[in-house]
Amino acid sequence: MRARRIGLGIMGLGDMMYRLGVRYGPEEGQEFAAQVMEFVRYHCMLTSIELAQERGPFLAIKGSIYDPENLRWEPPRPLSPHRHDWGRPVLDWDQVVTGIKQHGIRNAAQTTVAPTGTIGTVAGCEGYGCEPVFALAYTRVVKDGGRDLKLDYTSPLFEQALIEAGATEQKRALIMEQVKLLGSCQNIPEAPEAIRHVFVVSQDITAEEHVRMQAAIQAFVDNSISKTVNFPSGATVEDVEQAYMLGWRLGCKGLTVYVTGSRDEVVLETKATAEAKGRANGTDPGAEAGTPVEPSDVEPFPQPKRRPRPTVLRGITYRKETPLGTAFVTVNINGGQKPFEVFMNVGKAGSDVAAVSEALGRLISLILRLPSPLDERERLNQVVDQLAGIGGGRSMGFGANRVRSLPDAVAQVLREYLGQDEDAGDATEDEEQEGYVQQLPLPITDRPIGDLCPDCGQAAFVPTEGCRKCYACGYSEC
Numbered sequence: 001m002r003a004r005r006i007g008l009g010i011m012g013l014g015d016m017m018y019r020l021g022v023r024y025g026p027e028e029g030q031e032f033a034a035q036v037m038e039f040v041r042y043h044c045m046l047t048s049i050e051l052a053q054e055r056g057p058f059l060a061i062k063g064s065i066y067d068p069e070n071l072r073w074e075p076p077r078p079l080s081p082h083r084h085d086w087g088r089p090v091l092d093w094d095q096v097v098t099g100i101k102q103h104g105i106r107n108a109a110q111t112t113v114a115p116t117g118t119i120g121t122v123a124g125c126e127g128y129g130c131e132p133v134f135a136l137a138y139t140r141v142v143k144d145g146g147r148d149l150k151l152d153y154t155s156p157l158f159e160q161a162l163i164e165a166g167a168t169e170q171k172r173a174l175i176m177e178q179v180k181l182l183g184s185c186q187n188i189p190e191a192p193e194a195i196r197h198v199f200v201v202s203q204d205i206t207a208e209e210h211v212r213m214q215a216a217i218q219a220f221v222d223n224s225i226s227k228t229v230n231f232p233s234g235a236t237v238e239d240v241e242q243a244y245m246l247g248w249r250l251g252c253k254g255l256t257v258y259v260t261g262s263r264d265e266v267v268l269e270t271k272a273t274a275e276a277k278g279r280a281n282g283t284d285p286g287a288e289a290g291t292p293v294e295p296s297d298v299e300p301f302p303q304p305k306r307r308p309r310p311t312v313l314r315g316i317t318y319r320k321e322t323p324l325g326t327a328f329v330t331v332n333i334n335g336g337q338k339p340f341e342v343f344m345n346v347g348k349a350g351s352d353v354a355a356v357s358e359a360l361g362r363l364i365s366l367i368l369r370l371p372s373p374l375d376e377r378e379r380l381n382q383v384v385d386q387l388a389g390i391g392g393g394r395s396m397g398f399g400a401n402r403v404r405s406l407p408d409a410v411a412q413v414l415r416e417y418l419g420q421d422e423d424a425g426d427a428t429e430d431e432e433q434e435g436y437v438q439q440l441p442l443p444i445t446d447r448p449i450g451d452l453c454p455d456c457g458q459a460a461f462v463p464t465e466g467c468r469k470c471y472a473c474g475y476s477e478c
Contacts, residue, residue, distance in 0.1 A: 002060040006225050007112030008044050010036065014127020018157045020086070021198050024132040025209035027080070033130065034078045035088055037220040041076065044110040049099035052468070059362040060334065068101050070178045074222050079250065079350070112223035124154055129226050130217050135183030135201050135270050137176070141352025156178065158199055171348035202230040203260065207243045215250035223251040228473050231259045306369040309448045313340060316417065322346065322409040323394050324353045324452075324459040329361075329413045338376040339417070341365035346406065352452040353406075353459060360410060380414055387411035394458070 013033060017024050022032045052058075057066070065073040071248075075093035113130045120128040121140075123378030127133045136155040141148050154176065160170045172192060178188050184201050185191045205213075210229040217226055229243050240257050247255040261273055315332035325347040334340035344361040364383055368376055392405030403409045451461040451468070458472035467478035 004106035011116040012125035051106035
């Protein structure tokens with residue numbers, strides 16, 4: 001509030017240079033970028049002076065370089081004299097100096113250059129911020145729920161330039177096929193020379209040209225700049241050191257370097273880089289089906305992590321009669337009244353029935369806790385659809401109350417949970433007993449319920465006279 005720093009800037013510089021036929025990187029491109037940024041800075045300052053005249057200068061102006069009584073600020077100057085004329089209006093910096101002396105200035109800092117990656121994409125820009133175009137064709141990775149969505153992109157400005165150059169449809173298709181692989185047109189002899197001169201991308205520009213482009217813009221920017229110096233995959237520590245030292249000598253306030261292929265996950269990537277990375281990870285995308293690849297210690301995809309369990313959870317426990325005995329199913333809920341985990345208890349501890357029920361509970365809980373684009377209740381609905389109607393060796397009840405198996409009983413309990421009101425679970429003991437009686441009008445008790453028989457699979461393997469015997473098929477452990 002005392003300095004009122006703001007950061008007006010530019011985006012789409014690379015697009016503008018494509019359209020005007022100016023190559024990004026060499027001295028001509030550096031001067032063009034400097035003239036654009038000088039124009040922006042000039043009008044930012046004039047407008048800030050007008051605001052100061054209307055509302056007063058920034059509060060901390062006394063003693064600063066903008067102090068009208070002791071003005072120490074000087075108009076910015078280019079790193080090298082301008083030699084080209086692109087028809088830009090004339091700038092009178094003396095008017096800015098006079099305005100500050102008379103009215104002060106509203107903002108202690110006025111300009112910056114932001115990354116503008118997302119808003120540049122939304123606006124249809126190929127070049128973000130003051131960056132060159134990343135590639136003429138690339139894959140952009142965006143987040144879609146819990147998964148990565150890959151979108152292929154091809155430069156419309158490059159395609160339009162080929163059409164205006166008179167390239168036939170067949171020739172354009174040949175050029176674009178190579179561009180989609182490499183991301184650049186520099187090594188494509190079929191592309192016209194004039195187009196190859198102008199349509200450079202980040203990988204075609206030397207590290208020194210990257211730094212000098214930023215420095216040319218920084219001369220007219222009082223905040224920092226978002227700018228990446230792209231290095232090939234074989235860059236050395238010394239190469240990076242030279243870039244940083246050059247940026248420091250030329251007055252850059254910050255610098256970012258990126259070595260191609262040095263990160264596993266990136267937002268933008270050419271097809272050639274992705275294939276090289278795939279081969280390094282043992283997943284060659286260009287290999288034919290069935291072609292063996294060398295294994296790698298690096299996992300190509302991050303493993304999903306399940307949500308951690310809080311120390312305390314509350315839930316609802318249901319009692320349900322099943323062909324394997326009485327089941328107690330507990331559904332615990334987390335924030336937002338959403339199901340978080342399911343516990344099941346059927347049969348005696350250590351029995352096969354208890355093991356099966358515990359396994360069901362664990363798998364359902366894992367489904368609820370893993371990342372998924374589906375809501376937790378929708379996931380539980382999917383579980384119900386899979387378990388409902390599974391039949392076993394015998395059933396219990398009739399009609400809507402028929403319980404075919406333990407999985408079917410679990411599905412009925414989960415369906416009841418999903419259909420209940422938020423305040424369910426507060427029923428009285430009499431109401432619970434009434435519901436239980438209605439649920440099982442005709443329980444079947446013709447055979448004792450025991451463990452699972454290893455011979456017939458029925459839940460009739462019961463300890464008898466020191467030995468377990470199956471009451472369904474007569475199998476005896478002895």
